[in-house]
Amino acid sequence: MAGVNALQWLNVTRHGESTGNLAYQAVEGTDAEEAGIPERDADVPLSDTGRAQAATLGRWLAALPEDERPTLVVSSPYVRALDTAKIALAQTSYAAPRDPGGLRPRVDERLRDREQGALQGLTTLGVERRFPEEAERLRHLGKFYYRPPGGESWADLALRLRSFYRDLGADAPGGRVLVVTHDAIVVMTRYLVEDLTEKEVMEIEKETVGNASITRWRQGGSGLRAVRYNDCAHLINAGVSAS
Template identity: 85%
Template sequence: MSGVNALQWLTMTRHGESTGNVAYRAVEGTDAEEAGITERDADVPLTDTGRAQAAALGRWLADLPEDERPTLVVSSPYVRALETARIALAQTPYADPRDPAGLRPKVDERLRDREQGILQGLTALGVERRFPEEAARLRRLGKFYYRPPGGESWADLALRLRSFYRDLEAAAPDGRVLIVAHDAIVVMTRYLVEELTEKEVMEVEKEMVPNASVTRWRRDGQGLKAVCYNDTAHLVGAGVAPS
């Protein structure tokens, strides 16, 4: 992927803990068919813990060597991601809001979370009970290519991210970019950057991407090389590591 290989650093983080994350954990292992989230997905906010995680992320950013600090920050437009980006940047000296040249997050809708369509807000049990034909179609097609009605497949997500990264090359040649988004965006960026297969990326997807964790790649020769994946050391030190 030439778009990302032109970067010096690509750093990604998932948003801090959201009220949606808490809602899904609360119904895990129960007979609930819905998570009980009242907001539309784009409006789900951070919890107090999520805001603390974002601040810890910001302190980690502030401590980076100068040649690793982001020169561009791009966020999903969803509230939980953009709030994470703003809180994190507020902790850094190079994002002083009083400075007209200070770093501010830009928004790109291609970084939004994967759209679930008619399955939005349902638990796995809820999908089986309310849409058994869709559950069967998912098993037949596999997670990567299955597209719920009104939603997106993982392959669809890869297509919009290819477009995003092509544009990023023009916007930030030789740049150091921080992306604040969602777990699916982190996983599918690994798929693109590391040229994984369908089987490989679906294995990666089985491992949870912790809230406010850090994943990084650094340019080495002609391409980006992985530095870390799902690093939460900055959260453990701050006492706000995901449970």
């Protein structure tokens, strides 16, 4: 994809475990129609485990060879992502506030999570019961193109991410970038960087993107080449729960 291929390294991570993740896990397999999350999506915070995951991510960043360390960090504005970025950077020697000229996360709203619109906070059962016509429309259109009322489809994510990565390549040619974001954005970044099809990316989407997992691409001479996807080894090796 033009723009992003100007980078030397692209690292993408999902935020650490959030209280919203825990809320959905708590109602999984029950007859609950809502997850019961009190905050708006942008304000959902990290859990204690999520903060530990973010710190472990930071220690992984700190241990990278100097020529692989991020020169730019860009985060979703959502609390759970931005706090992940800040906690991780605090573990490194090249980040502010230890160094007044150190690395600070830049916020870009194009990295926010997929907007669910009228279906926000509902479980699968909740959607079936409260919006049966939408559940049927989803089955008919497929996940990639289905747009919930007031929300976004996965194709919509591709549109805003094309813009983001085009600007990123122009702003930081030859740079080493860390993007801190959400699971759907991680998946759709693969779609764009690796020039995947709808079928291929929806197959990848079936695997849960781990909290604070690492996905990486490296410059291969004519563009970015995949190095690893959804890797949680840094968490497991540190004895931190990989959720």
